[in-house]
């Protein structure tokens with residue numbers, strides 16, 4: 001089968017999407033959500049684990065928590081960057097208060113921390129609250 005493998009960030013179903021359809025509003029075959037929404041999508045630990053090892057489109061994940069001021073400051077910037085990089089990189093967020101196992105698995109020491117995944121592996125990480133242009137620069141450098 002051809003096409004890129006993408007885990008739906010809403011229902012965790014693996015989809016195969018022809019490359020030319022990626023940016024033409026490709027939807028999940030199971031739940032109907034857009035696979036490349038241009039938005040930062042909240043995921044649970046299980047969906048994150050599956051997407052990180054399966055996705056054939058780069059995935060940038062923000063590890064955050066509601067009690068973390070810098071995380072809340074960064075949230076709109078992360079969303080903005082997600083919109084700018086639509087079609088190139090998918091953006092996801094994981095609430096480390098709800099899913100501490102995800103922080104543990106990835107050895108997160110402080111939040112916010114972003115990790116870029118591609119080809120089933122971690123490609124890079126960056127801690128601290130960043131502005132949208134810095135987030136985009138980090139993604140461009142990590143996924144080049």
Ligand SMILES: [Zn+2]
Pocket residue numbers: 008009010011012013028029030031032033
């Ligand atoms: Zn789905």
